[in-house]
Amino acid sequence: PFFLLDYGALTEFPPREEPFGVGPHPHRGFETVTIAYKGKVEHHDSRGGGGIIGEGDVQWMTAGSGVLHKEYHEKEFARKGGVFHMAQLWVNLPARHKMEAPRYQPITRAEMAQVPLPDGRSQARVITGELFGAKGPGRTWTPITTAVIELAAGGLVRFELPRDWNTAVLVVEGDAELNGSAAPAHHLAVLANDGEVVEAGSTEGATLLVLSGEPLNEPIVAYGPFLMNTEEEIHQAFADVRAGKFGVLED
Numbered sequence: 001p002f003f004l005l006d007y008g009a010l011t012e013f014p015p016r017e018e019p020f021g022v023g024p025h026p027h028r029g030f031e032t033v034t035i036a037y038k039g040k041v042e043h044h045d046s047r048g049g050g051g052i053i054g055e056g057d058v059q060w061m062t063a064g065s066g067v068l069h070k071e072y073h074e075k076e077f078a079r080k081g082g083v084f085h086m087a088q089l090w091v092n093l094p095a096r097h098k099m100e101a102p103r104y105q106p107i108t109r110a111e112m113a114q115v116p117l118p119d120g121r122s123q124a125r126v127i128t129g130e131l132f133g134a135k136g137p138g139r140t141w142t143p144i145t146t147a148v149i150e151l152a153a154g155g156l157v158r159f160e161l162p163r164d165w166n167t168a169v170l171v172v173e174g175d176a177e178l179n180g181s182a183a184p185a186h187h188l189a190v191l192a193n194d195g196e197v198v199e200a201g202s203t204e205g206a207t208l209l210v211l212s213g214e215p216l217n218e219p220i221v222a223y224g225p226f227l228m229n230t231e232e233e234i235h236q237a238f239a240d241v242r243a244g245k246f247g248v249l250e251d
Protein backbone atom coordinates (compact mmCIF):
# COMPACT_ATOMS: atom_id res chain seq x y z
CA PRO A 1 0.00 0.00 0.00
CA PHE A 2 3.07 2.27 0.08
CA PHE A 3 3.40 4.44 -3.00
CA LEU A 4 6.12 6.95 -2.18
CA LEU A 5 8.57 7.87 0.54
CA ASP A 6 9.95 11.40 0.55
CA TYR A 7 12.92 11.35 2.89
CA GLY A 8 14.52 14.56 4.16
CA ALA A 9 17.83 13.50 5.69
CA LEU A 10 19.17 15.58 8.57
CA THR A 11 19.83 19.09 7.25
CA GLU A 12 20.76 22.32 9.01
CA PHE A 13 18.51 25.21 7.91
CA PRO A 14 19.57 28.86 8.33
CA PRO A 15 17.19 31.30 10.09
CA ARG A 16 14.68 32.90 7.72
CA GLU A 17 11.77 35.32 8.03
CA GLU A 18 9.67 34.23 5.04
CA PRO A 19 7.59 31.00 5.17
CA PHE A 20 9.51 27.95 3.96
CA GLY A 21 7.79 24.88 2.55
CA VAL A 22 5.15 23.89 0.04
CA GLY A 23 2.22 26.22 -0.76
CA PRO A 24 -1.42 25.19 -1.33
CA HIS A 25 -1.82 21.99 -3.36
CA PRO A 26 -4.47 19.26 -3.61
CA HIS A 27 -4.43 15.54 -2.78
CA ARG A 28 -6.97 12.79 -3.51
CA GLY A 29 -7.12 9.03 -3.24
CA PHE A 30 -4.49 8.33 -0.60
CA GLU A 31 -2.97 9.35 2.75
CA THR A 32 0.03 11.53 3.53
CA VAL A 33 1.88 10.43 6.64
CA THR A 34 4.41 12.93 7.94
CA ILE A 35 6.96 11.67 10.45
CA ALA A 36 9.09 14.25 12.26
CA TYR A 37 12.48 13.31 13.67
CA LYS A 38 14.02 16.77 14.13
CA GLY A 39 12.44 20.18 13.65
CA LYS A 40 8.79 21.20 13.48
CA VAL A 41 6.34 21.24 10.60
CA GLU A 42 3.10 23.21 10.40
CA HIS A 43 0.11 22.30 8.26
CA HIS A 44 -3.11 24.02 7.17
CA ASP A 45 -5.88 22.80 4.91
CA SER A 46 -9.03 23.85 3.08
CA ARG A 47 -11.31 22.10 5.61
CA GLY A 48 -10.16 24.31 8.47
CA GLY A 49 -7.75 21.72 9.83
CA GLY A 50 -4.19 22.43 10.87
CA GLY A 51 -1.56 21.60 13.37
CA ILE A 52 2.08 21.43 14.32
CA ILE A 53 4.10 18.27 14.78
CA GLY A 54 7.52 18.07 16.40
CA GLU A 55 10.18 15.55 17.25
CA GLY A 56 8.94 11.98 17.14
CA ASP A 57 5.36 12.96 16.23
CA VAL A 58 3.36 11.74 13.25
CA GLN A 59 0.54 13.33 11.30
CA TRP A 60 -1.53 10.71 9.52
CA MET A 61 -3.76 12.57 7.03
CA THR A 62 -6.37 10.84 4.93
CA ALA A 63 -6.77 13.05 1.85
CA GLY A 64 -9.58 10.75 0.66
CA SER A 65 -12.02 12.64 -1.57
CA GLY A 66 -9.80 15.70 -1.50
CA VAL A 67 -8.20 18.56 0.37
CA LEU A 68 -6.01 21.50 -0.45
CA HIS A 69 -3.23 21.88 2.06
CA LYS A 70 0.06 23.66 2.63
CA GLU A 71 3.05 22.35 4.55
CA TYR A 72 5.67 24.65 6.07
CA HIS A 73 8.47 24.68 8.57
CA GLU A 74 6.78 25.88 11.76
CA LYS A 75 7.10 29.68 12.03
CA GLU A 76 9.22 29.87 15.17
CA PHE A 77 11.47 27.01 14.03
CA ALA A 78 11.98 28.75 10.65
CA ARG A 79 12.84 32.04 12.39
CA LYS A 80 15.48 30.46 14.58
CA GLY A 81 16.75 27.92 12.04
CA GLY A 82 18.03 24.53 13.05
CA VAL A 83 18.25 20.87 12.26
CA PHE A 84 15.42 19.36 10.22
CA HIS A 85 14.90 15.63 9.65
CA MET A 86 11.60 14.39 8.31
CA ALA A 87 9.94 11.72 6.18
CA GLN A 88 6.64 11.75 4.32
CA LEU A 89 5.05 8.50 3.30
CA TRP A 90 2.19 8.20 0.79
CA VAL A 91 -0.17 5.39 1.73
CA ASN A 92 -2.47 4.29 -1.07
CA LEU A 93 -6.17 3.75 -0.42
CA PRO A 94 -8.14 0.90 -2.01
CA ALA A 95 -10.87 1.87 -4.52
CA ARG A 96 -13.58 1.42 -1.87
CA HIS A 97 -11.96 4.06 0.40
CA LYS A 98 -10.50 6.58 -2.07
CA MET A 99 -13.43 8.96 -1.69
CA GLU A 100 -13.75 8.86 2.11
CA ALA A 101 -14.11 12.23 3.85
CA PRO A 102 -10.69 13.71 4.76
CA ARG A 103 -9.48 12.80 8.25
CA TYR A 104 -6.56 13.85 10.46
CA GLN A 105 -4.78 11.88 13.09
CA PRO A 106 -2.08 13.71 15.00
CA ILE A 107 -0.21 10.92 16.77
CA THR A 108 2.28 12.31 19.26
CA ARG A 109 5.34 10.36 20.28
CA ALA A 110 3.89 10.00 23.79
CA GLU A 111 0.63 8.51 22.46
CA MET A 112 2.38 5.70 20.58
CA ALA A 113 2.57 2.26 22.20
CA GLN A 114 5.96 2.18 23.94
CA VAL A 115 7.53 -1.27 24.08
CA PRO A 116 10.72 -2.21 25.90
CA LEU A 117 12.37 -4.93 23.80
CA PRO A 118 13.64 -8.34 24.95
CA ASP A 119 17.32 -7.41 24.50
CA GLY A 120 16.78 -5.23 27.57
CA ARG A 121 18.18 -2.08 25.98
CA SER A 122 16.28 -1.36 22.79
CA GLN A 123 12.75 -0.01 22.55
CA ALA A 124 9.97 0.38 20.01
CA ARG A 125 7.09 2.79 19.47
CA VAL A 126 4.18 1.32 17.57
CA ILE A 127 2.27 3.88 15.44
CA THR A 128 -0.32 1.68 13.71
CA GLY A 129 -1.10 -2.01 13.67
CA GLU A 130 0.61 -4.44 15.99
CA LEU A 131 4.26 -5.26 16.64
CA PHE A 132 6.03 -6.86 19.60
CA GLY A 133 2.56 -7.63 21.00
CA ALA A 134 1.64 -3.94 21.28
CA LYS A 135 -1.06 -2.09 19.31
CA GLY A 136 -0.47 1.40 17.93
CA PRO A 137 -3.12 4.15 18.32
CA GLY A 138 -3.29 5.14 14.63
CA ARG A 139 -6.20 3.97 12.50
CA THR A 140 -5.67 2.75 8.94
CA TRP A 141 -8.12 1.81 6.16
CA THR A 142 -6.32 -1.44 5.34
CA PRO A 143 -4.05 -3.54 7.57
CA ILE A 144 -0.80 -1.59 8.04
CA THR A 145 1.84 -1.86 10.74
CA THR A 146 4.21 1.06 11.28
CA ALA A 147 6.69 1.38 14.13
CA VAL A 148 9.90 3.07 15.15
CA ILE A 149 12.58 0.82 16.62
CA GLU A 150 15.40 2.40 18.60
CA LEU A 151 18.19 -0.14 18.69
CA ALA A 152 20.68 0.34 21.48
CA ALA A 153 24.40 -0.13 20.72
CA GLY A 154 24.86 -3.87 20.35
CA GLY A 155 21.07 -4.31 20.30
CA LEU A 156 19.47 -7.23 18.51
CA VAL A 157 15.72 -7.70 18.08
CA ARG A 158 13.48 -10.10 16.23
CA PHE A 159 9.93 -9.51 15.03
CA GLU A 160 7.39 -11.12 12.74
CA LEU A 161 5.19 -9.75 9.99
CA PRO A 162 2.89 -11.60 7.57
CA ARG A 163 4.84 -13.08 4.67
CA ASP A 164 2.49 -11.71 1.99
CA TRP A 165 2.58 -8.13 3.33
CA ASN A 166 5.02 -5.73 1.70
CA THR A 167 7.64 -4.62 4.18
CA ALA A 168 10.35 -1.96 4.08
CA VAL A 169 12.67 -0.63 6.75
CA LEU A 170 14.01 2.94 6.62
CA VAL A 171 17.28 3.39 8.49
CA VAL A 172 16.76 6.84 9.94
CA GLU A 173 19.91 7.03 12.03
CA GLY A 174 22.95 4.81 12.54
CA ASP A 175 24.01 1.72 10.63
CA ALA A 176 22.00 -1.47 11.06
CA GLU A 177 21.92 -5.07 9.92
CA LEU A 178 18.71 -6.67 8.69
CA ASN A 179 18.55 -10.45 8.39
CA GLY A 180 22.33 -10.50 8.13
CA SER A 181 22.62 -7.83 5.39
CA ALA A 182 24.06 -4.36 5.88
CA ALA A 183 21.42 -1.61 6.13
CA PRO A 184 23.39 1.65 6.36
CA ALA A 185 22.07 4.99 7.60
CA HIS A 186 19.60 6.79 5.29
CA HIS A 187 18.91 3.68 3.21
CA LEU A 188 15.56 1.98 2.60
CA ALA A 189 15.66 -1.80 2.77
CA VAL A 190 12.82 -3.45 0.85
CA LEU A 191 12.32 -6.97 2.13
CA ALA A 192 11.45 -9.95 -0.04
CA ASN A 193 8.14 -11.74 0.66
CA ASP A 194 9.90 -14.98 1.56
CA GLY A 195 9.47 -15.26 5.31
CA GLU A 196 7.91 -13.83 8.45
CA VAL A 197 10.92 -13.14 10.65
CA VAL A 198 12.97 -9.96 10.58
CA GLU A 199 16.11 -9.76 12.68
CA ALA A 200 17.52 -6.27 13.21
CA GLY A 201 20.75 -5.43 14.93
CA SER A 202 23.21 -2.59 15.27
CA THR A 203 26.73 -2.30 16.62
CA GLU A 204 26.64 1.45 17.32
CA GLY A 205 22.87 1.84 17.74
CA ALA A 206 20.30 2.81 15.12
CA THR A 207 16.77 4.14 14.60
CA LEU A 208 14.57 2.19 12.19
CA LEU A 209 11.15 2.96 10.73
CA VAL A 210 9.32 -0.28 9.95
CA LEU A 211 6.60 -0.09 7.28
CA SER A 212 4.51 -3.15 6.51
CA GLY A 213 1.12 -3.51 4.86
CA GLU A 214 -1.22 -5.84 3.07
CA PRO A 215 -0.89 -5.33 -0.71
CA LEU A 216 -3.91 -3.70 -2.39
CA ASN A 217 -3.47 -5.46 -5.75
CA GLU A 218 -5.42 -2.82 -7.66
CA PRO A 219 -4.48 -0.83 -10.77
CA ILE A 220 -2.69 2.44 -9.92
CA VAL A 221 -2.95 5.59 -12.01
CA ALA A 222 -0.88 8.35 -10.41
CA TYR A 223 -0.56 11.91 -11.59
CA GLY A 224 1.08 14.61 -9.47
CA PRO A 225 -0.85 14.88 -6.21
CA PHE A 226 -3.55 12.33 -7.16
CA LEU A 227 -3.45 8.57 -6.72
CA MET A 228 -6.39 6.80 -8.33
CA ASN A 229 -7.33 3.56 -10.12
CA THR A 230 -8.17 4.93 -13.58
CA GLU A 231 -7.20 7.80 -15.88
CA GLU A 232 -10.80 9.05 -15.88
CA GLU A 233 -10.58 9.49 -12.11
CA ILE A 234 -7.46 11.64 -12.56
CA HIS A 235 -9.30 13.89 -15.07
CA GLN A 236 -12.21 14.06 -12.62
CA ALA A 237 -9.85 15.13 -9.82
CA PHE A 238 -8.53 18.04 -11.93
CA ALA A 239 -12.10 19.03 -12.85
CA ASP A 240 -13.18 18.88 -9.20
CA VAL A 241 -10.27 21.09 -8.08
CA ARG A 242 -11.18 23.63 -10.79
CA ALA A 243 -14.84 23.48 -9.71
CA GLY A 244 -13.83 24.35 -6.14
CA LYS A 245 -14.86 20.98 -4.72
CA PHE A 246 -11.60 20.70 -2.74
CA GLY A 247 -12.39 23.97 -0.96
CA VAL A 248 -10.33 27.15 -0.86
CA LEU A 249 -6.97 27.81 0.80
CA GLU A 250 -5.11 31.12 0.83
CA ASP A 251 -1.34 31.08 0.53
Ligand code: MN
Residues within 6 Å of the ligand: 025, 027, 032, 069, 071
Ligand atom coordinates in the same frame (compact mmCIF):
# COMPACT_ATOMS: atom_id res chain seq x y z
MN1 MN B 1 1.02 17.60 0.39
